[in-house]
Structures are given as structure tokens and as C-alpha cells.
Amino acid sequence: MKKRKVKENFMEGLFFIAAAASIFAVVLICFFLMANGVPAIGKIGLVKFLFGTEWSPSDIPPLYGIASMIVGSLYVTAGAIIIGVPIGLFTAVFLSKICPTKLYKIMKPGVDLLAGIPSVVYGFFGMAAVVPIFGNSIISGCIILGIMILPTIIGISESAIRAVPSEYYEGSVALGAGKYRTLYKVVVPAAKSGILAGIVLGIGRAIGETMAVIMVMGNQARMPVSLLKGARTLTGNIVIEMGYAEGLHREALIATGVVLFVFILIINLSFSALKGRKK
Amino acid sequence: MADCFNIKDLDLYYGDFKALKKVNMDIEENKITAFIGPSGCGKSTLLRSLNRMNDLIEGCRIEGSIKLFSEDIYGKDMDVTLLRKRVGMAFQKPNLFPMSVYDNVAYGPRTHGIKGRYELDEIVETSLRNAAIWDEVKDRLKKSALGLSGGQQQRLCIARALAVNPEVILLDEPTSALDPISTGKIEELLMTLVNKYSIIIVTHNMQQATRISDNTAFFLQGEVVEYSNTEKLFSMPENKKTEDYITGRFG
Ligand SMILES: Nc1ncnc2c1ncn2[C@@H]1O[C@H](COP(=O)(O)OP(=O)(O)OP(=O)(O)O)[C@@H](O)[C@H]1O
Numbered sequence: 251m252k253k254r255k256v257k258e259n260f261m262e263g264l265f266f267i268a269a270a271a272s273i274f275a276v277v278l279i280c281f282f283l284m285a286n287g288v289p290a291i292g293k294i295g296l297v298k299f300l301f302g303t304e305w306s307p308s309d310i311p312p313l314y315g316i317a318s319m320i321v322g323s324l325y326v327t328a329g330a331i332i333i334g335v336p337i338g339l340f341t342a343v344f345l346s347k348i349c350p351t352k353l354y355k356i357m358k359p360g361v362d363l364l365a366g367i368p369s370v371v372y373g374f375f376g377m378a379a380v381v382p383i384f385g386n387s388i389i390s391g392c393i394i395l396g397i398m399i400l401p402t403i404i405g406i407s408e409s410a411i412r413a414v415p416s417e418y419y420e421g422s423v424a425l426g427a428g429k430y431r432t433l434y435k436v437v438v439p440a441a442k443s444g445i446l447a448g449i450v451l452g453i454g455r456a457i458g459e460t461m462a463v464i465m466v467m468g469n470q471a472r473m474p475v476s477l478l479k480g481a482r483t484l485t486g487n488i489v490i491e492m493g494y495a496e497g498l499h500r501e502a503l504i505a506t507g508v509v510l511f512v513f514i515l516i517i518n519l520s521f522s523a524l525k526g527r528k529k
Numbered sequence: 530m531a532d533c534f535n536i537k538d539l540d541l542y543y544g545d546f547k548a549l550k551k552v553n554m555d556i557e558e559n560k561i562t563a564f565i566g567p568s569g570c571g572k573s574t575l576l577r578s579l580n581r582m583n584d585l586i587e588g589c590r591i592e593g594s595i596k597l598f599s600e601d602i603y604g605k606d607m608d609v610t611l612l613r614k615r616v617g618m619a620f621q622k623p624n625l626f627p628m629s630v631y632d633n634v635a636y637g638p639r640t641h642g643i644k645g646r647y648e649l650d651e652i653v654e655t656s657l658r659n660a661a662i663w664d665e666v667k668d669r670l671k672k673s674a675l676g677l678s679g680g681q682q683q684r685l686c687i688a689r690a691l692a693v694n695p696e697v698i699l700l701d702e703p704t705s706a707l708d709p710i711s712t713g714k715i716e717e718l719l720m721t722l723v724n725k726y727s728i729i730i731v732t733h734n735m736q737q738a739t740r741i742s743d744n745t746a747f748f749l750q751g752e753v754v755e756y757s758n759t760e761k762l763f764s765m766p767e768n769k770k771t772e773d774y775i776t777g778r779f780g
Pocket residue numbers: 543546548566567568569570571572573574575586
């Protein structure tokens with residue numbers, strides 16, 4: 251009797267520890283970032299750091315303004331959304347409501363595979379197929395990122411659309427509406443909050459992506475001047491310089507991570523808010 | 530009195546399964562026709578063949594013919610969307626769209642090309658009045674339709690069907706999820722609507738059939754066993770199986 255109780259308690263503890271591990275990791279990351287990054291922001295000055303357009307760690311005195319990279323990140327993310335959302339949404343509607351079962355069995359694993367491809371491979375693909383056309387530029391970054399966020403948007407939108415009760419579909423068809431009008435006017439709007447959640451998650455993926463973007467985008471640390479010119483993102487800034495940075499330079503890079511973290515936090519909060527609204 | 534539907538030698542298959550067997554029926558115009566029978570006997574199946582909602586089901590096919598005012602609805606020239614405009618439908622569970630009351634009712638007319646604000650307003654009000662729900666919703670036309678009670682939602686579904694100006698209304702157990710008072714309201718509503726529309730209703734409630742219908746068809750395992758004037762069918766059924774069913778000996 252007692253032995254069983256001990257075993258029960260042990261199992262409960264095991265599950266709890268497993269569950270706590272991920273939370274612990276988040277807290278630790280958060281703490282590490284803040285402890286290392288926030289003092290640097292204090293030293294540089296919040297306004298100078300966020301709104302300064304010059305990033306020249308080797309100047310004397312060095313300048314640490316990340317405005318150009320914030321703008322760079324926002325540009326590629328927006329571009330990725332503009333490219334990825336329409337394609338992703340149409341694909342999701344196609345997969346959930348139009349495509350015959352046989353084709354679905356081929357397409358769905360294909361889309362899933364897209365999610366599993368490592369980002370260097372995307373970067374390599376971008377260098378081979380996109381850069382020759384658009385150069386190392388923001389556009390190239392947008393195209394590659396637009397493809398990379400497809401599986402996220404397709405997956406979440408597809409399940410949102412599938413969750414729309416078939417009664418809505420029937421109700422519309424019974425009034426004489428065609429299939430596409432029904433999808434456009436009733437089914438997709440009914441899945442709106444789920445689809446928005448997918449888009450938000452796609453934004454999160456795009457803003458955090460590093461490797462592929464560096465490989466196709468050029469990485470000049472200056473205010474983006476044209477879509478056909480290169481630019482640097484927040485993630486790119488960290489990866490490119492972290493290897494050799496020291497002192498305040500290194501801390502400024504970690505502070506860049508803090509800014510990124512805040513972006514992701516905002517995105518995840520809006521994701522939860524959108525998901526919560528469903529009910 | 531003319532017929533709205535003439536059903537001739539209708540067989541219906543779901544894949545290999547024969548769900549309707551040699552159904553022959555002439556359904557009268559401006560009357561309420563009730564379909565009764567035990568679960569799974571094919572009432573909904575026949576009802577959904579009348580506006581070709583069965584087209585949505587993969588592997589469903591029919592033999593025989595159904596004519597709507599002497600036009601073959603499975604004929605080559607039949608425009609299915611137009612057919613569904615002429616033959617409206619309300620389902621067992623109210624299935625309003627997650628939109629405002631107004632947009633729900635305006636959905637059908639908009640689908641069929643009516644855009645004018647003034648014209649839509651008028652159609653919405655008339656439909657709601659005809660479905661006897663105008664007074665209950667007139668102050669909340671812009672609010673979500675899903676906040677209404679089940680009974681109100683079902684009447685709104687009927688209003689939505691009326692808004693495309695149909696000739697026939699099909700109802701599949703429209704009151705089975707409703708309380709007696711809401712049920713009474715819908716029955717009353719159907720009895721006023723029948724002056725303008727032909728109504729076909731599937732029901733498991735035999736009192737309901739006797740209360741409101743003019744004609745009744747009794748189904749059993751995909752066959753129409755007996756079809757006649759409601760009063761006659763319930764007082765002097767010709768078939769032994771009908772008698773057994775209406776006296777509650779099976780089903
Ligand atoms: N989509 C479908 N695919 C295959 N078989 C079906 C389908 N829909 C109905 N059936 C079968 O056809 C028969 C008739 O079904 P139907 O829904 O018309 O019965 P019903 O009389 O409306 O029953 P209930 O009173 O329970 O609503 C049943 O045996 C049912 O299992």
C-alpha cells in the first residue's frame with residue numbers, strides 16, 4: 251500500500267519536473283538576456299540604441315544604433331507576409347476544401363516537408379535560385395522567408411478551416427450559393443481568428459529567422475535604401491558579429507537579442523489573444 | 530390543384546447502398562406535406578434530393594426523375610443554384626452564419642445579385658416579418674445572430690430561406706431541438722406560410738404531422754409505404770405497417 255503511494259508520488263514528481271524544465275529554460279533565457287543586455291542599453295542610452303541609425307562598433311567613440319536593423323527586420327517580415335499569406339491561405343483552402351483525397355495524400359506531406367527543411371538549405375536554395383535574379387537584396391530575403399513561413403500559415407489555417415462546422419457550408423449552398431462564394435463569404439470568414447493566429451505565428455517565424463536571411467540579403471548595416479539593395483536584420487546582426495565582439499560591443503549584441511525577444515513576446519501574446527477569442 | 534413536385538420511380542444509392550426504392554409521389558402545391566417514419570428510412574434523403582443537396586455527397590446517385598413544376602431538376606438544363614433558390618431549406622439544427630442578423634437574411638439575396646441598400650433593407654424586413662420574428666430582432670439587426678435563442682434562430686433560418694423568394698420550403702425536423710412553445714410558434718408560422726409556399730416537412734412527431742400537414746407520407750426502409758391525406762392516413766391507414774407505426778407498435 252505504502253509502496254504504491256511512493257510510486258505514485260514519484261511519477262507525479264517526474265511529470266512535474268519534465269513540465270517544469272521548459273518553463274525553467276524560458277525563465278533562464280529571459281534572465282540571461284536581461285542581465286547582459288539591459289545594462290548595455292543603459293550605457294548606450296535607450297533612445298540612441300533604438301533610434302540611432304548608425305551601427306559602427308569600430309568607430310571612436312563607437313556607435314550602437316539598431317534602428318536600421320529594426321527597419322530591416324520589419325521590411326523582410328512584412329515582405330514575407332505579403333508573399334506568404336496569400337499563397338498560404340489559398341493553399342490552406344485548397345487542401346481543406348477543394349483538393350481530392352488522392353492529391354491531398356501527396357500535397358500534405360509535401361507541405362510538411364517544407365517545414366522540416368533546415369534554414370541553411372533554404373539559404374542555399376535562395377543563393378542558387380533567387381539571388382541571381384534579385385541580387386543580395388531585401389526582395390530576395392522576402393521571397394525566401396515567404397516560402398519558409400508557408401508551412402506555418404498553411405498548417406494552422408487548414409485546421410482552422412476544417413474546424414468550421416459543415417452546417418455553415420450546407421446552409422450557404424442551400425441558398426443557392428456556389429462553392430467558391432460559400433468558401434469566400436462564409437467558411438473562410440468563420441475561420442478568421444484561426445487564420446490570423448497562423449499569420450501571427452508566421453510573423454514570429456519570419457522575424458526570428460537568421461541563417462537563410464543572412465545568406466541572401468547582403469547584411470549591410472545601414473538604413474535600407476531600396477528593396478533591391480541589401481539590409482541587415484536584428485538576428486543577422488547578432489550572428490555576424492558575435493564571434494569576435496568584446497566588451498560593450500558584445501553587450502550591445504545581446505541587447506539586440508533583448509529587442510528581438512520583446513518582439514517575439516508581443517507576437518506570442520497576440521497569438522494567445524487571437525486563439526482565446528475563438529470561444 | 531397543381532403539383533409542385535412529381536417524383537417518378539426514384540431510386541437513390543449511396544455507393545452500393547440503396548437508400549430509396551422506387552419512390553413515386555406527387556406533392557401538392559400550397560400544401561404542407563409531412564414525411565414520417567422510423568430513423569434511417571430515407572426521409573432526409575428524399576428531402577435532400579428535392580433541392581439536390583445530395584450532390585454534395587460523394588458516391589450518391591439517383592435513377593428515375595423528379596420534376597419541379599414539370600421541369601426535370603436532374604435534367605441537363607437545370608441550373609442547380611437556381612433550383613436551390615426556388616427550393617429553400619431549413620435544417621434540423623439552426624445553422625445561422627456567424628454574422629449579424631441582417632447579414633444572415635441578406636446573404637441569399639446578395640448571392641443572387643441584389644446589391645441595393647434600400648432593396649435589401651426591404652427584403653430583410655419583409656422576410657423577418659413573414660417569419661414572425663421581426664418584433665423580436667428589429668432592435669438588434671446588426672448584432673450577431675448566434676446570440677439568439679434556439680427557437681429564434683430556427684425562425685431566422687426560415688426567414689433567411691424566405692429572403693430568396695422560394696417556391697417550396699423543405700424542413701428537416703425543424704423543431705426536434707426546440708421546446709414546446711418555440712415548436713408551437715414554428716407550426717403556426719408554417720400554417721401561415723403555406724398560403725404562399727409549398728412546404729415539405731420531415732418530422733418524428735406524429736402529433737405535429739396531424740396538427741399541421743395536409744398530406745403525409747409514411748416511409749419504411751427506403752420505400753414509401755403509404756401516402757395520402759393526413760387525416761385519412763392517421764384514422765384509416767390502408768397498410769398494416771402504417772397502422773403499426775402510428776399506433777406505436779414499432780419504430
Ligand atoms: N452520406 C451518406 N452516406 C451513406 N449512407 C447514408 C448517407 N446519409 C444517409 N445514409 C443512409 O441512408 C439511409 C437513410 O438515411 P436518412 O438520413 O435519409 O434517414 P432518415 O429517415 O432521415 O432518418 P432520421 O429520422 O434518423 O433522420 C440510412 O440507412 C443512412 O444510414
